[in-house]
Amino acid sequence: MAQPIGRHFLQIPGPTNVPEQVLRAMSAPTIDHRGPEFARLTLDILDAIKPVFGTAGPVVSYPSSGTGAWEAALVNTLSSGDRVLAFETGHFATLWRELAERLGLTVDFVPGDWRHGADPATLAERLAADREHVIKAVCVVHNETSTGVTSRIADIRRAMDDAGHPALLLVDTISSLGSIDYRHDEWGVDVTIACSQKGLMLPPGLGFNALSGKALQAVETASLPRSYWDWRPILEANRRGFFPSTPATNLLYGLREALHMLADEGLADVFVRHLRHAEATRAAVRAWGLDVLCLDEREHSAALTAVVVPEGHDADKVREVILDRFNMSLGAGLGRLAGTVFRIGHLGHFNDVSLAGTLAGVQLGLELAGVPVRAGGIDAALRVLARRADA
Incomplete structure (x- = not known):
């Protein structure tokens, strides 16, 4: 060429594409991530990001890819050998399944043609048959990036409620958050997984988990190994505007600007x-x-x-x-x-x-x-x- x-x-x-104003925000000098200016930045972001997820609850952030946010969602809520139900909606749903199996989880993978989203009727049948509540979580990709198909999460939640099943609902919004209507609280999602480089208009490097009260209860009994991914020290440090490990300071500058842009529009x-x-x-x-x-x-x-x-x-x-x-x-x-x-x-x-x-x-x-x-x-x-x- x-x-x-x-x-x-x-x-x-x-x-x-990263907007010019986000690039300019990220170019600011790095500040002390243990100082008061950084604490104000963190608290502003943690408040401003909640409407994007459609939640009043906590949102945990990591310096990570979306794959890291997947892993965080699983290791904080599940134990080795737990059974999860997932839908084959495309390439990224398949990768999530593989990650779960490497962590020692048993995955019931509902086959799909990659041209349709997760089927609420099939989910209802699977959950109705699970009378012993062996299934501990349902994993759904909201917007499958490999196919351009968006699953109907509200209908998935309705199927779970109609079945009276207690499984957690884990949803990947990596390519939908900030671009497609999404409602973590209203749709009863337990962990919403997202990252920075799509609808949030940032470079790669930030992963997110939005958490329900039920997810926060699950973290106390989940036994998969976790250290870096553990929600608890992050949530504790976030109360004061800090993180337990070094944050991606300049990406957070950009995130603050991107959130302002979304709110302004x-x-x-x-x-x-x-x-x-x-x-x-x-x-x-x-x-x-x-x-x-x-x-x-x-x-x-x-x-x-x-x-x-x-x-x-x-x-x-x-x-x-x-x-x-x-x-x-x-x-x-x-x-x-x-x-x-x-x-x-x-x-x-x-x-x-x-x-x-x-x-x-x-x-x-x-x-x-x-x-x-x-x-x-x-x-x-x-x-x-x-x-x-x-x-």
Whole structure:
């Protein structure tokens, strides 16, 4: 590729584009993480992040990836040999299963086709059959980053309540938090798992667990080994605005700014914006004559769209052409989807004109890669974007 001109279009579904004001906030001098200025920073963040999770309860933060936040959720609530129920909704659900098994947990993995979310009816059947309450936790990926499918967590919670089952509900919101409507308290989630580099508009490096009262009770009896991941010393130190180990100080500067940005726009408007961009993207894909991977209209992701290329064509070749010619990165197909789909990220710090440019690059790339597409995709997307957000 020749020296690229203009900005790089980072349209993978995370890490996402980091806003200039967040980058500037992170460039401030590092301060003493045991001093009063840092304590004020921490307490401000711990209060401001709660609405993003939809919780009044505590949110624990780690210098970690989302995978670290997965591990923290499991080791603080479960014991070796415990049985958990999980749904095969895509590549990341599969990785979570593997992590749980390496920790010594027994995972009942409900098979899936990677084109649908977790099925509440199947969950109801599994829980009804578990009369001895052997299942200790239900693990669900809210927004499966590999497929562009969003599971209906409120319906999952309803199925658990209708079954009268006491299992914990653990939910991965790594690619949905700050982009898709989410309600930790209202939906009765026990541990919500998240990270910094997607809807929160930061670089990678922060992992989060939002905790219910039931989860805090479980930590007292859980016996999986934990030290760094233990919630208790973090919660204790957080009361005074500190952490038990060295925090990612400059990422926390950026987090404070990102939370201010979300609050200034208004979370409801943030979610509407993401829904519009997702709808416009699907309109373009369908006008091109291509398929969206997600098959359930209730489960389309507002954060990304996975596009199926026709048989005989290579999605990675499309991505290669687009990167080489237009300096734009799209998400690869992961796991069993390698080479058959590409993923368009439309989350985080992103606006209508950026989406229009993204879709123009995709259309040109499809044509140059020899994928047969119909004209009109851009126009279809623009018609969606031209509608008032509140129409």
